[in-house]
Amino acid sequence: MASEEPCHYDVLQNDKYGRYLVANKDLESGELIFKDAPIAVGPKPDTPPLCLGCYVPVENSVCSRCGWPVCSPECEGAAAHAAECEVFAEAKVRFQPVDDWTAAAPQLDCITPLRVLLAKEKDPSRWDREVAPMEAHTQARQQRPTWAADQVNIADFLVDHCKLGTRFDKELVQRVCGILEVNSVEVPSRGGFSVRALYPRLAITAHSCVPNIVHTILQNDYQVLVRAAVPIKSGDTLHLCYTHALSPTIVRRDYLMESKFFSCECPRCADPTELGTHLSTLKCQKCDNGVIMASNPLDDEAPWKCSEKKCEFKTSSAAMRKMLAVVQAEIDQLDVLEPGPQAIEQREATLNKYKSVFHPRHSLLLSIKHTLAQLYGRVEGYGIDELPDLVLERKAEFCRLVLSTLDVITPGDSRMRGMMLYELHAPLMFLARSEFSAGLITQEKLKERLQEPIKCLGEAARILAREDPQSPEGITGQIAQQSMEQLKASLDSL
Ligand SMILES: [Zn+2]
Ligand SMILES: [Zn+2]
Numbered sequence: 001m002a003s004e005e006p007c008h009y010d011v012l013q014n015d016k017y018g019r020y021l022v023a024n025k026d027l028e029s030g031e032l033i034f035k036d037a038p039i040a041v042g043p044k045p046d047t048p049p050l051c052l053g054c055y056v057p058v059e060n061s062v063c064s065r066c067g068w069p070v071c072s073p074e075c076e077g078a079a080a081h082a083a084e085c086e087v088f089a090e091a092k093v094r095f096q097p098v099d100d101w102t103a104a105a106p107q108l109d110c111i112t113p114l115r116v117l118l119a120k121e122k123d124p125s126r127w128d129r130e131v132a133p134m135e136a137h138t139q140a141r142q143q144r145p146t147w148a149a150d151q152v153n154i155a156d157f158l159v160d161h162c163k164l165g166t167r168f169d170k171e172l173v174q175r176v177c178g179i180l181e182v183n184s185v186e187v188p189s190r191g192g193f194s195v196r197a198l199y200p201r202l203a204i205t206a207h208s209c210v211p212n213i214v215h216t217i218l219q220n221d222y223q224v225l226v227r228a229a230v231p232i233k234s235g236d237t238l239h240l241c242y243t244h245a246l247s248p249t250i251v252r253r254d255y256l257m258e259s260k261f262f263s264c265e266c267p268r269c270a271d272p273t274e275l276g277t278h279l280s281t282l283k284c285q286k287c288d289n290g291v292i293m294a295s296n297p298l299d300d301e302a303p304w305k306c307s308e309k310k311c312e313f314k315t316s317s318a319a320m321r322k323m324l325a326v327v328q329a330e331i332d333q334l335d336v337l338e339p340g341p342q343a344i345e346q347r348e349a350t351l352n353k354y355k356s357v358f359h360p361r362h363s364l365l366l367s368i369k370h371t372l373a374q375l376y377g378r379v380e381g382y383g384i385d386e387l388p389d390l391v392l393e394r395k396a397e398f399c400r401l402v403l404s405t406l407d408v409i410t411p412g413d414s415r416m417r418g419m420m421l422y423e424l425h426a427p428l429m430f431l432a433r434s435e436f437s438a439g440l441i442t443q444e445k446l447k448e449r450l451q452e453p454i455k456c457l458g459e460a461a462r463i464l465a466r467e468d469p470q471s472p473e474g475i476t477g478q479i480a481q482q483s484m485e486q487l488k489a490s491l492d493s494l
């Protein structure tokens with residue numbers, strides 16, 4: 001890494017986090033803290049066959065040299081694929097044809113670990129410095145069924161089948177599998193498909209469900225840029241959120257325990273109201289005004305209770321977990337719908353079905369509202385210029401609801417905030433114009449009302465300008481900038 005690049009952190013160590021990063025100076029919101037280059041990038045476990053050069057899904061298309069999936073002759077020669085291509089070609093181990101090229105192919109599970117192993121061989125001192133100290137949680141992993149699967153599909157496969165026994169032993173392969181499981185992050189590929197990458201500095205950043213940093217992945221070389229999301233004081237711990245920020249506490253904590261092997265006790269997890277956002281709160285079915293929350297979210301044995309003193313409703317976290325899984329499965333079904341009128345109408349039906357069960361800001365309802373905020377104005381029959389005022393108001397309401405939740409759980413400049421601000425500008429602009437053309441407001445008032453969408457666009461453009469210009473967010477940022485300039489110009493000509 002070039003020395004002129006920012007490095008505004010120190011590495012400390014304690015019992016709670018292991019190694020972790022703290023700011024070594026006062027940081028402004030948006031300030032670049034460090035850049036990190038991946039040790040390796042590659043497929044996640046359980047993905048269908050992907051091009052090993054650019055990670056787009058492929059069908060019946062393999063490398064002419066080694067016989068593993070690639071999409072094109074250019075990708076056969078991709079730098080990412082070069083080292084493993086040689087290994088497979090030499091050992092004459094080809095990808096075994098599959099019946100269904102859209103189904104998960106466990107054969108690919110060996111690729112990312114192999115890339116880490118080959119990176120170790122290529123740069124042993126980087127390995128010693130940056131990868132060897134990483135947590136692999138070998139003992140805990142040995143207790144799980146995935147250990148045996150990794151042993152067969154990855155360790156035995158690479159060492160015996162691909163004849164790498166003189167270069168790597170099986171214990172090391174399993175250690176690499178653990179390092180990847182615990183430390184890698186999901187990243188979007190150029191092909192739009194999700195893959196995983198191992199970043200040494202990002203990996204040791206401590207977790208919090210209320211992060212104070214944000215990261216951006218560059219699509220050309222998968223470098224990650226880490227910035228302050230909010231002003232950070234010198235000496236403060238840098239916190240990244242390893243899980244989906246809008247998930248409810250039970251889901252976040254289960255995920256962190258399952259995949260990262262720790263129990264999160266951050267202030268958000270410890271608070272039954274999730275810092276007042278009510279992302280985990282249900283409505284009580286036994287009384288009028290009560291809401292149901294965990295009496296102690298950090299204790300799985302503690303009951304969930306009604307907030308009304310006189311109400312005796314009680315349930316267990318196990319029952320809650322089951323219920324969330326059922327509704328989540330229903331939402332997952334919605335997510336496979338093609339974007340069209342159905343995608344909107346079925347989501348509205350689901351909102352209706354559960355509005356008496358969940359708090360209006362419950363994570364599951366909020367995730368539907370978040371999607372609807374993006375769909376209104378974007379699908380057939382729901383074009384932005386054909387939406388009735390009521391639906392425009394609904395779009396604005398959902399955007400504001402998501403934004404006010406983000407204020408609390410991911411304060412500062414996040415991608416999601418930038419995207420929601422962009423969504424919010426449209427209904428505000430169309431509502432103001434519709435009221436003006438109906439003669440409900442004066443031209444002066446129209447000018448005043450259009451200040452808010454201009455502000456939304458400006459904020460969105462500012463936040464999203466930090467994203468890769470070729471990513472969907474980066475592109476939205478450029479559109480936001482242009483739309484803001486156009487809107488300003490049209491105001492000046494009024
Ligand atoms: Zn490709
Ligand atoms: Zn090849």
Ligand SMILES: [Zn+2]
Pocket residue numbers: 208209210264265266267268269270
């Ligand atoms: Zn937490």
Ligand SMILES: [Zn+2]
Pocket residue numbers: 284285286287288290291306307308311312313
């Ligand atoms: Zn009650």
